[in-house]
Amino acid sequence: EVQLVESGGGLVQPGRSRRLSCAASGFVFPDYAMHWVRQAPGKGLEWVSGISWNSGRIDYADSVMGRFTVSRDNAKNSLYLQMNSLRPEDTALYYCAKDFGMVRGVILGQFEFWGQGTLVTVSS
Amino acid sequence: DIQMTQSPSSLSASVGDRVTITCQASQDITNYLNWYQQKPGKAPKLLIYDASSLETGVPSRFSGSGSGTDFTFTISSLQPEDIATYYCQQFDNLPYTFGQGTRLEI
Numbered sequence: 001e002v003q004l005v006e007s008g009g010g011l012v013q014p015g016r017s018r019r020l021s022c023a024a025s026g027f028v029f030p031d032y033a034m035h036w037v038r039q040a041p042g043k044g045l046e047w048v049s050g051i052s053w054n055s056g057r058i059d060y061a062d063s064v065m066g067r068f069t070v071s072r073d074n075a076k077n078s079l080y081l082q083m084n085s086l087r088p089e090d091t092a093l094y095y096c097a098k099d100f101g102m103v104r105g106v107i108l109g110q111f112e113f114w115g116q117g118t119l120v121t122v123s124s
Numbered sequence: 125d126i127q128m129t130q131s132p133s134s135l136s137a138s139v140g141d142r143v144t145i146t147c148q149a150s151q152d153i154t155n156y157l158n159w160y161q162q163k164p165g166k167a168p169k170l171l172i173y174d175a176s177s178l179e180t181g182v183p184s185r186f187s188g189s190g191s192g193t194d195f196t197f198t199i200s201s202l203q204p205e206d207i208a209t210y211y212c213q214q215f216d217n218l219p220y221t222f223g224q225g226t227r228l229e230i
Contacts, residue, residue, distance in 0.1 A: 037168075045160075045168065045211055047220040061219045095167055109215030110158050112179075114167035 002026040004096050004115030011121045012086055020118055022079040022096030030074035033099035033107040036081050038092035039117070048094070049081065053104050064090075086122045093117040126150050126214050130223035137230065143199040145226045147212035152192050156216035159188055159197045162225075163208045171210075172197065204230060 008020040022034070036048040049070040050059045058070055069082040079096050095117045100110035127150040137143050147157065155175035160168040170179050172188035175195060185200045199206055207230055212223040 044225050045162075045213070045222040047222070050220075059218055100170070100173060109218075109220040110170070110173055111160070111168070111213075112170055114169070116167055 002098065002113045004098065004113060006094060006096050006115045006118035009094065009118030009120045011123065013124050014087060014122055016086055017082070017084045018086060018120060020081040020083065020094055020096075020120070022081075022115060024077045024079065024096075024098070027098065028103070029077040031103045033101055033105075034072060034079045035097045035099060035109075035111060036070060036079075037095045037097055037111060037114075038090075039095070040089075040092045043092075046092075047109075050099070050107050050109065051079070052107050057107060059107070083120070086120075088122050091120060091122045093119050125219055126153065126217055126221050128212055128214055128221050128223040130210075130212055130226050132226060133224065134227040134229065137202050137228065139202055139204060139230060141202045143202050143206075143228065145197040145210055145212075147190075147195040147197070147223050149193045149195075149214055149216075153214045153216035155191050156214055157188075157190070157195050158213045158215065159186075160211045160213065161206075161208045162211065168211065202228075202230070 003025045005023045012018045033052045035050040051070045067085045071080045096115045097111035098113040100112040101108040129148045157175045159172040162168040176188045209225045209227045
C-alpha cells in the first residue's frame, strides 16, 4: 500500500523559513517523480513544485519560484520542500503526491497518490 | 497559464440521480485532463485520468469524456458516499492548474 506522510508544518512568522518532509513507502520511491500541491484553508488546489525521479528536472509555480526549493533523497525514500521568505499567502495544507508516470520516466503532472498533508500557517 | 473553469460551483442532487460537471480549458489541452474527488477533511483522490480513463479501483458509475477545451465528468447514479468536492486538472502545460472545484451535496 502506497503511503505518503508529510511532516514539518506549523506556525511560522512572515519572512522566516520552514522545511517540509514527505516519507514514502509502499512503492519504489527512487523510480518516480514527485510533487508538492497546496490548499489554502477553504480554497482550491494549487500545484507548487515537481521533481523528476533523478532530480534532473525540477519545476516550480511562479508564486514560489526563487523562495521554495524541492529536493529528494532516494536513499531515504524522502521528499523535501525548503520554504524561505514565507508570506501569509503561503498559509496552506501542503500535500506531497506521487506522479502517475512510468518507472524512471518523464514527469506527467498527474497526481496518483496523495499524503494527508501538513499545515503551514504564516502569521505574526 | 491555462485557466480551468468548472461548472457549476456547487450542486445539490438526490441519491440515484445522474450528475454532470463540466470543465472548460482556456486553450486546447487535447486529453491531458484529470478528475479528482476530495471528501471533507481528506486528501484528493484521482478518479479519472487522460480525460476518460478510470483509475484502478474506482467504481464504474464515474466516467469522463471530452477533448480539446471542453470536458465532462459524470456520476451515473449518485451514492451517499459521493459527497465531496470534485476538481478537474490539466497537465498539458506548466504550471499544472486545477479548476475551482464543484461541491456536491445530497
